[in-house]
Amino acid sequence: MGQQVRCGQGETQQLGIIGFPLGHTLSPLVHNWGFSKFGLDAVYTAWPTPPEDLESMVERIRSEPIAGLSVTIPHKTAIIPFLDSITGLAHAVGAVNTVFWRDGKLWGDNTDVAGFAKPLAVRDVRSGSALVLGAGGAALAVIVGLQELGIGPLYLANRTDEKAEELAAHFDINFIPWAERGRCRTRILVNTTPIGMAGKFEGLSPWNKYDFEKGQLAYDIVYNPGETRFLREAQSLGVNVIMGVEMFLYQALEQFRIWTGRDLPVDETRRLLEQALYGT
Numbered sequence: 001m002g003q004q005v006r007c008g009q010g011e012t013q014q015l016g017i018i019g020f021p022l023g024h025t026l027s028p029l030v031h032n033w034g035f036s037k038f039g040l041d042a043v044y045t046a047w048p049t050p051p052e053d054l055e056s057m058v059e060r061i062r063s064e065p066i067a068g069l070s071v072t073i074p075h076k077t078a079i080i081p082f083l084d085s086i087t088g089l090a091h092a093v094g095a096v097n098t099v100f101w102r103d104g105k106l107w108g109d110n111t112d113v114a115g116f117a118k119p120l121a122v123r124d125v126r127s128g129s130a131l132v133l134g135a136g137g138a139a140l141a142v143i144v145g146l147q148e149l150g151i152g153p154l155y156l157a158n159r160t161d162e163k164a165e166e167l168a169a170h171f172d173i174n175f176i177p178w179a180e181r182g183r184c185r186t187r188i189l190v191n192t193t194p195i196g197m198a199g200k201f202e203g204l205s206p207w208n209k210y211d212f213e214k215g216q217l218a219y220d221i222v223y224n225p226g227e228t229r230f231l232r233e234a235q236s237l238g239v240n241v242i243m244g245v246e247m248f249l250y251q252a253l254e255q256f257r258i259w260t261g262r263d264l265p266v267d268e269t270r271r272l273l274e275q276a277l278y279g280t
């Protein structure tokens with residue numbers, strides 16, 4: 001039976017990330033570094049898991065000393081029926097990114113919400129309007145995170161308008177047609193699309209530079225490259241920014257806390273990530 005990772009359990013606890021295709025992930029780096037920092041007998045591995053193997057993977061958790069999982073695309077929603085329970089946050093988002101044991105039950109939680117919200121909270125941003133760009137999986141945790149902080153009114157725009165309309169109705173927020181997003185003036189702007197990400201979208205921005213306004217806050221959840229065109233242009237106009245690495249950092253710290261009950265040092269973990277990502 002699985003349990004929380006503690007010192008001296010006598011049996012090496014396994015943890016890992018499941019997704020498909022998994023590609024490069026920074027999660028093993030952060031969690032294995034954390035385990036060695038606290039002297040915990042645990043190891044975190046990347047487990048590429050195609051959709052047809054998801055159910056047997058969850059069965060493995062129940063029969064082996066597996067203390068937890070990170071869950072990524074395409075399993076975040078599909079895993080829910082195989083778990084014993086999910087937290088209110090995971091329910092609100094409709095997706096699980098963290099699996100853990102509590103009192104003999106296998107739980108699902110969503111630390112993307114705290115990962116997104118924490119960088120705003122530490123800057124004391126808890127009010128004002130926000131426009132979310134994109135209506136894919138990542139937008140769900142972002143919208144719940146903004147609502148948890150009490151930020152509003154919220155607006156949603158997406159390339160495929162119908163998708164934004166549907167999601168906006170689900171969360172009872174405002175729909176903005178993609179073509180009119182530049183006219184939506186809000187205190188906070190959040191990019192949840194892959195535009196700007198390394199690869200085919202690098203060097204692109206989901207926002208016209210001339211539509212930024214002083215006093216705004218631009219938040220990109222893309223973390224590679226660290227400074228996307230969206231953030232670079234925002235900064236050049238004196239707009240405050242939050243980089244995507246912040247969201248990755250805080251969702252990982254929250255996962256580590258759930259699995260081990262320990263808090264990793266924020267600045268040291270950020271430096272570890274920045275070194276791995278940008279070599280700085």
Ligand code: ATR
Binds near residue numbers: 136138159163192
């Ligand atoms: P998901 O999160 O569902 O896996 P994604 O491919 O990461 O999907 O895309 C996330 C969001 O970014 C989607 O809402 C997508 O818009 P569509 O609903 O129109 O597909 C948006 N997106 C992806 N590529 C885009 C682009 N080139 N321009 C504008 N929006 C884009």
